[in-house]
Amino acid sequence: MKRQTGNYFVVTLSAIIMVLTVYIGNSWLKRFKVDMTEEKLYTLSNGSKDILKKLNTPLTLKLYYSKTSANKGTEGLRIFNNYFFYVKDLLEEYVAHSRNNLRLQVIDPRPDTKEEEEASTYGLKKFQLTETEKYFFGLVVENNVGTEKIIEFFDPGQQENLEYEVTRLIYSVINPRKKSVGILSSLPILNDKMTPYMAQLMRMQGKAPQESWIITKLMQEFYDVKNIEPDTEKISGLDILMIAHPKNLSEKTLWAIDQYVLGGGKVLLFVDPYSIVDNVISKARAGAEKKSNLKKLMTKWGVELEEKKLAGDRFLSGVGRMNARMQPQRLLALLECDQRCGAEFKDAITYKLGSMTFLYPGSLRVIDKKQKDKKIYPILGTTNKGNSYEFSTWKLSDPTYLWKNFKDGSKPVHLAYKIVGKFESAFPNGVSVKKKDQKDKVEKEILLTGLKKSTKESAVIVFSDVDFIHDQFSFKNSVFGIGLANENSTLVLNSLEQLGGSRELLEVRSKGRFNRSFDVVDKIEFDAQKNTAEKVSEINKRIESFEKELGELGRKMNEGNIGLIQNEGIKKKKELTKVIAKLKGELRDVKREGREKIEKLGSNLQYLNTLFMPSILLVFGIFFQMRRKKGIRKDS
Amino acid sequence: MMSHSVKTILKKELKSYFTTPLGYVFSIIFLFSIGYVTFESGRGSFFVLRQADLSSFFRYIPWLFLLLVPAVSMRLWAEERKSGTIELLLTLPVTVREAVLGKFLASWAFIGFNLLCTFPIVLTVAYLGQPDYLVILIGYLGSFLLGGAYLAIGCFFSALTKNQVISFICTVVFCYLLTMAGSPPILEFLSTFLHRYFLDLFESLSMIHHFETMGRGVMRVGDLWFFAVIILAWLYGCEAILDEKKAS
Amino acid sequence: MIRVTELSKSFGEIKAVDKISFEVKEGEVLGFLGPNGAGKSTTMKMITSFISPSGGDATVFGKSILSEPIEVRKKIGYMPENAPLYDDMTVDEFLHYTAQLRGLEKKGQVKAVEKVIEMCALKDVQFQTIETLSKGYKRRTSMAQALIHDPQVLILDEPTDGLDPNQKHDVRTLIKSLAKDKCVILSTHILEEVEAVCTRAIIISSGKKLFDGEASELKEKSSLGRIDDVFRAITTGQEVQGVSL
Structure with a gap:
């Protein structure tokens, strides 16, 4: 009896030990x-x-x-x-x-x-x-x-x-402060001098007030936004510098930007080889440059905008018309990006954005392959079929020419990059600027020197288009007021948000979701859809030709043969109804065939998975049982 | 590594699954049911989800195992005991531990064989899309470990009683409890008389939770540890019971 | 040689075996006699270390059942009561299985199986599954498995129970032929068997040893020469006519 109790004690104890081991092991x-x-x-x-x-x-x-x-x-x-x-x-x-x-x-x-x-x-x-x-x-x-x-x-x-x-x-939660954004632009993106009262006043006088772009209004919800003078020698006190369409910036300003970045400043840059918005706004100044670049600095950042080239992709091109006289058609210039454009790069900025519209976007390239202190991430691109093409301004007005002469590429053209890390100065020897001495009031050449290399990690996001942030291409007017036309503004806000966060946040990437759909089934469905579309167009063609015939009959009609013609009309109509009924039947068949094919595939696979192995085992089982029952000697 | 006796017992026991109708009946029922429920027309169905992974397959593994594995384990010791062959086995120069291990490993290998026989489903997803084979592999490993855990519990109850039906029922109930240890209804029931801390303890025993993380393709040392401890603990229990019977 | 010292076993309150001691030497065939439930099987199960004793010890060629049960088992060939067997195996498979568990080499296995099949006359049913065998064959198969490793000690629990007279005769002949260089313990309640095979007999009842001596000695106790009478007298403690203890 004693022994028994002892055993039960051991069993209980080991059960408790088991539970504890599981629990502790589990949590550790x-x-x-x-x-x-x-x-x-x-x-x-x-x-x-x-x-x-x-x-x-x-x-x-x-x-x-x-x-x-x-x-x-x-x-x-x-x-x-x-x-x-x-x-x-x-x-x-x-x-x-x-x-x-x-x-x-x-x-x-x-x-x-x-x-x-x-x-x-x-x-x-x-x-x-x-x-x-x-x-x-x-x-x-x-x-x-x-x-x-x-x-x-x-x-x-x-x-x-x-x-x-x-x-x-x-x-x-750790950094709750509202960030400040400075805008340096050749375009009137932010009109911070215009108070609402002044705008009202101008409208009453019949003048169109120059209002800020809607995108800045969105930005103001999350950031302190202010303009940066295009001619400055020092940029400071900003969390993010947004440079849009930089044209003919002075050495001094470039120097200022350079030093700002080397000091750890974040930059959101929009360069554009051909800006529509600029075209419209600066119409008065004929012959003015429509392109912008920041080559000197971008070279140091490791990327470049391809000269005189635009990015195109026939598979992403949108439908539109160049002017009121033209038929709507597919335009190479109108790049409508969907999920495919960002999915590959798995960056939180572009991931899952499904509709972004770009106009004459440029093509960006990595030039510094070494990337010692910095990392360059592409974040947006065309599909594999995208390519860059050379352009001259006169050709741009002929979309058909562009379309015809475009050759599909074999790898994506990049539209945006994120660059994180440390950079070298574009002005290793400093820069000399003319400056008025305050005392003498005489202009003097002064050599400005500063950082030669980054002191802190910085980050730059570059887009090869500026038009997409303009009201016309990112917002729409509706009865409910101004709404989003697409996700262009989200793209901008995502970029700002990442730049406004720490460098680390910039390196958190989206976890991709791999597409594991049934390719075989998809193909069947795709084929069925194609067949369906063919049938539908055939039906439509029939109806069209019947209407034509009917019209012709109508023309032939006169008082004498009115009855005859009507009769013939009725006869034709009957014929047509029959034909259409037949075609519709065929259409149904096509649709059903596709569905049945899938269903059949499904049930075949189900048979394979439910019956195949069991029947094999059954056969083997019966065979071996029979052998054993007979007591057949096995060969050994 | 494995002693000679363990190997011999393992071989003999494993062979008995293929020389008796029982093994075939089990395999056929298992393979048919798992195929059927995977394709069963419902919202979680394989062909409705259209994802080239085996989530709808692995989802049913615990439930099928819950019914079928105890059917395998119930006879392990109960039958030996009933027919008296246990006297034969344990008077041969074999320790109880070797015998327990041999029998357990044999039935585990049999479960493994059955899992291997589900290979058409892998071929199916390979044909239909591009599955992640590593995730599938880990899913299978998880299923195998889950089967082992159920078996170890079954071994214990089989050693406890001569009656196979009682052994079966006890195993099902216990496996169910451990499987559903993390489920709210059971926790809610237990919370009426257990302290919160014990509740946490109990929840950590939830088999399905450990199984599901593996089904998603993550191999956590914690999960492997969990299954290892569960299997070894119950086998130890089984050995203790057999020793106990010897003494009484 | 087997030495049993004060071996006891109790199941709860019931003492199944109560301090039994005896010895069996090589060449001896010990008949274990006693009414049903006397503790014969329990004693044998303890010697084979299938169950552990509540007290006392037994040694088989110097190895104790308490400290070296596996060594003890290696020396013993045991035929359990009612000859339980794995029904789904064939005789051949079963014998190979036990040979393997006995640790015989691959070659040795085949030889050993051939030998015991011949010894126990199992040739005709070698490849039949055990469930299809008659009772006699089952007994012989069980006997064969006990002999497979040519053990020094043979323990047989009611080896002839339920056999027809011819089969009984065969089994007894077999035991006798084996007995020369082995210790054999066999339990039975058939008294003529003791006379026929055993060199010594032990009678136990209610777990206690009541008689230990030559089988012929037992017979001599009855003036009528009837072992039955002696057995009854010893186990019941009643006066039986013609028996003087």
């Missing part, structure tokens, strides 16, 4: 893992890790997820349940890299509790599942002095950008 070993997903879904990028390293105040991450409610909900919530685990895993990854500065709380807010009220107060999105059950799935990041930022709802469709969103959120 959680960090060690091999992330085999192609997307590296469970691994933080270096940018996020660097931001976490810099954390020196404790932050609390409150992940609100109505787990209990979700389990009472429909099957559809399962996908959210799964996503929740992913979000939680990723947040735990953050905690693991935060040197104990992050604390993660997972909160399941039940109805009518303090937690639920808090979730609502924070402004998290709330979905009513049933009368009592509410559903929350959001994140609050809080520091100990009461700054809080939220992600109001986690959308499983946004999984790729999750890491960027969370890192940005953490970053914004």
Whole structure:
């Protein structure tokens, strides 16, 4: 008896040890893992890790997820349940890299509790599942002095950008100040001298007031925006310098920009080999340059705008008309970028942006392959079929010529780059400027010297078009007021946001979602659609020709043969109805064929997976059983 | 590495799956059902999702295993005990540990064989699209480990009783509890009488959670550790039970 | 040689075996007699280390069942009661399996299997599955597995139970032929078997040893020469006519 009790004691003890080992091992070993997903879904990028390293105040991450409610909900919530685990895993990854500065709380807010009220107060999105059950799935990041930022709802469709969103959120809690942006432009992007009152006054006088571009109004919501004089020798006190369409900048200004960047300043640059907006605005000054470049500095940054070349892509070209007399047609000049343009580069700036419109964009190239102290990331490009083409101004007015002479390329032409790192000065020997001495009031040559190399890491984002930020190509007027025409403005704001964040934030990349669709099925569907389209056009052709015939008959009609013609008309119509009915039948057949093909493929595969192996095993099983039953001696 | 006796027992036991109808019945039911549920017309169905991965396949593995693995494990010891052959086995120069290990490994290998027999589904996704083979591999590894964990639990209950039905039911119930350890209804039930800390402890035992991370293609040392501990602990329990029976 | 010292086993409150001691030397065939439930099987299971004793010890050629059970088992060939076998194996497979577990070399296995098949006359059923065999063949298969490694000690739990007279005769002949250089313990409740095969007999009842001596000695105790009477007298403790203990 004693022995028995002893044994049971051992068993109980080992059960407890087992549970504890599992629990402890689980929480300790959680960090060690091999992330085999192609997307590296469970691994933080270096940018996020660097931001976490810099954390020196404790932050609390409150992940609100109505787990209990979700389990009472429909099957559809399962996908959210799964996503929740992913979000939680990723947040735990953050905690693991935060040197104990992050604390993660997972909160399941039940109805009518303090937690639920808090979730609502924070402004998290709330979905009513049933009368009592509410559903929350959001994140609050809080520091100990009461700054809080939220992600109001986690959308499983946004999984790729999750890491960027969370890192940005953490970053914004640490750095809550509103950033300042300076605009240096040859175009009247920001008219900060014009007060609304003055604009009103001008309108009343019948003059068109020069208003700021709408994009700046959007920017003002998030940033302090001001103009930078185009002739300056020092730029300071800015978080971001936005240079749009720089033309004929003086050496002094270039020097100022150069020194600004070397000192760690961030630049958002728009250069353009051919600007439509400029064309329109500077019409008065005929023969003025429509192109802009910043070659001297960009060379040092490691990229260049190809001279006298534009980027084109037949597969991205939009439909439009050059002027009122022309038929709408596909224009090489109108580049309508979709998800394909950014997906490949997996950068949070362009990732998932589905509609961006560019006009006569230029082609950017990396010239400094070594990239010792800096990294150059392409962030936007054409498809593989894109190419750059030479242009002269007179050819641009003939879209058909351009279209005909364009040759498809074999790799994407890049439209934008992000450059992060340290640079060398374009003015290693300084620059001499003429300056009026304050005392003598005589102009003197003075040599300005400054930094020869970057002291701090900096970042530059370059786009090869400036037109796309203009009102006309990024916003539209509707009955509801001014709205977004496309995602051009989002592109600008994304760029500013990344530049405004730390360098680390710039290096957080989107986690791609790999396309794993059924290629075979897609092909069948594609073929079926093609056949359907053919049938539809055939039907339309028939109807068209019938109408023609009917018209001809009508012309032949006179008093004498009116009855005959009518009869013939009716006969023809009957024939046509028959033909159309037949064609429609065929159309249905084509559609059905496609569908049936897929269904058949599906059921064939199902048979393969359900019956193939079992039947093989069955045959083998019966065979071996028979052999054994007979007691056949095996050969050995 | 493996002792001679373990190997011998493993071979004999494994062979018995192919010389008796039971092994075939199990395999056929398993392979048919997993194929069927993967393609089953529902919202999570393979052909509706149209993603060239095996998520809809792996999703059902725990549930099929939950019913089928105990059917494999129930006879391991209960049958030996009932027919008396255990007396034969354990008077041969074989330790209890070797016998437990040999039998467990054999049935685990049999589960592995069944998983291998699902290869048409891999061919299917390879034909339909471009799957991530590494993720699939880890998914299979996860399934194999899950099967091993269920088996180890089954071994324990099989050693506990002569009656195969009781062994089966106990295994199913226990596996279900461990599988669903992280599920809210069970946690809610337990929270009525367990302290929060124990609840966390219990939740960490959730098999499906560890299985699902592997199904997504992440190999965490923690998950491997979890399965290793579960398997070894229950096998140790099985050995202890057999020793206990010997003494009483 | 087997030495059993004060071996005891209790199941809960019941003492199945109570401090039994005896010795078996090489060349001896020890008959283990006793009514059903006397503790014969339990004693044998303890010697084969299938179950562990609650007290006492037994050694087989100097190896203790408590400290070196695996060594003990290596020396013993054991035929359990009712001859349990793996029904789904063929005789050949089964014998190879046990040979392998006995640690015989590949070549040795084949030889050993051939030898025991001949010894136990299993040639006709060598490749049949065990479930299809008759009771007699099953017994012989079980016997064959006990002999496969040519053990120094043979422990047989009711080897002739349920066999027809011819089969019984065959088994007894086999045991006798084997007995020369081995220790054999066999349990039985058939008394003529003791007379026929055993050199020595032990009678136990309710876990206690009641008699230990030559089989012929047992017979001499009855004036009528009936072992049955002696057995009854010893195990029940009643007066039986013509028996003087």
